[in-house]
Amino acid sequence: MQFKEDFLHFIWKFRLYNNCRLHCEPLGELQIISPGLLNKNAGPDFLEAKLKIDDTIWVGNVEIHLKSSDWLVHHHQQDPAYDNVILHVVYENDQRIYRKNGSEIPAFTLKGKFDETLWHNYNDLITATNHFPCEKHLRGVDSIIVNGFLSRQLVERLELKTAAIHQQLENYKGDWEKTFHYFLSKSFGFKVNGLPFELMASTLEFYVLKKYQGNPKQMEALIFGQAGFLNNDFEEPYPQSLRKEYIFLKHKHQLLPIDVSLWKFLRMRPQNFPTVRLAQYAALLIRHPNLFSRLLEINTFSDYYSLFQQLPIHQYWEDHYHFNKKTRKVILQIGKSSIENILINTICLFLYVYGKYTDQERYVDKAFDLLSFLPPEKNAIVEKYKLAGIHLDSAFLSQAVLQLNKNYCSQKKCLNCNIGIKILKK
Known part of the structure; x- marks a missing residue:
């Protein structure tokens, strides 16, 4: 029977072995006071374990292997990080192992000391042809266990995204408004055009945008020009005026637009075309000169929505989805589901990060409250x-489930998941 080391971690961590009269070789009677903390970084598998061997209390690290000889295979004998291992937990003890100073490391053998149907249950779980391992077992798990672990997943998801914001904040020398604008622009492209939106925003110095927020034509010229849509000649007055304005601004501020070929139009509804999104984005910047500051002042859920509603979008786009391309009436304002996407992926994230960064828990609470108010996303996962x-x-x-699927279910890390552990321990 071929076990995996992470399965032995599971047995050790949750003490799923027969706990009567344990022994380790070569010292004698073993009492496990604490198995220690699972180490997710380099070094021994469990840290700060507490054991009693015969009459002596030991505190230190524990390393787990399928065979004791794996210690040599992994070259731990050459790594000083393993000098303070106080117990070697193995399924089979096939070789005596020594520290660099010559002292022998006690070995505790798990073979024959746990119910091996646990392994069969685990193997059945991870090899089942389901959408995710516990799909057929999930209904049998107490909702308190499920929701508790999902709450942890949401925090983990927010924390993982925090690093990128901190890095950009550092690049912008602590300017929250500028940092927020950078990430908001990316969210306006959603999945399909997120990258060109991000690139377009990175080519525009924030002080330049601020300078023209009181002038709609110049703001629209900057946005469409930097997006690469004003390089051609036009027949209609509106794009002609934007192009003329942009040529002046481009020269004045030494601007370099992105390549227009980066934008994607295929298999999209006209209201989702990048040209319409750019018009909405320009209107948002015109309406809210200090959007991040405004965001921090909001206290009602409806006001979060109103940030993105009734934007002053140029009437040209009422019957156009591209320059020089007329169409039937286009829905100009941002749709409810699109607003909710921005609220979930940008607004809530920034409320959380800002609250943590400034040690103001009220903003963290606002982020959680808004996520609890917003409807769940609709996608296949x-x-x-x-x-x-x-x-x-x-x-x-729904955000917690996306994190659960990405970091646990798709990688079949059932032994690290509270839901999977509950199913296996049944």
Whole structure:
């Protein structure tokens, strides 16, 4: 039977071995007071374990292997990080192992000391042909266990995204308004055009945008010009005026537009075309000169929505989806689902990060409250978990499920998941 080391970690961490009269070789009677903390970084597998061997209390690290000879295979004998290992936990003890100073490391053998149906259950779980390992078992897990672990997943998701914001904040010398604008621009492209939106925003110095927020024509010329849409000649007055304005601004501020070929139009509805999104984005900047400051002042859920509603979008786009291309009436204002996407992925994230960064918990609470108020996202991953029995009634839970799927289910890390552990321990 071929176990995996992470399975032995599971057995050790949750003490799923027969705990009667344990022994380690060569010292004698073993009492495990604390198995220690799982180490997710380099070094021994468990840190700060506490053991009693015969009459002596030991505090230190624990290393786990399938065979004791794996210690040599992994070259731990050459790594000083392993000098303070106090116990070598193995499935088979096939070789005596010594520290660099010549002292022998006690070995505790797990073979024969746990119910091996646990391994069969685990193997069945991770090899099942389901959308995710516990799909058929999820309904049987207490909702308190599920929701508790999902809450941890949401925080983990927000924390992972925090690093990118901190890095950009450092690049912008602590300017939150500028940092927020950078990430907001990316969110306006959604999945399909997120990259060109981000590149376009990076070519525009924030002070330049601020300078022209009181002048709609110049703001629109800057946005469409830097996006690469004003390089050609036009027949209609509106794009002609934008092009003329942009040529002046481009020379004045030494601007370099991105390549227009980066923008994607295929298989999209006209209201989602990047040209329409750029018009909405320009209108947002015109309406809210200090959007991040305004965001911090909001206290009602409806006001978060109103940030993106009734924007002063140029009437040209009422019957155009591209320059010089007329169409039937286009829905100009940002749709409800698109607003909710921006609220979930940018607004809530920034409220959380700003609250943590400035040690103001009220903004963290605002982020959680808004996520709990917003409806769950609708996508294939979320739907699979709903069908499996998870009650997803908010973006708080749908965001948590996306994190769960990415970091645990898709990698089949059931032994590190509270839900998987609950199923296995049954």
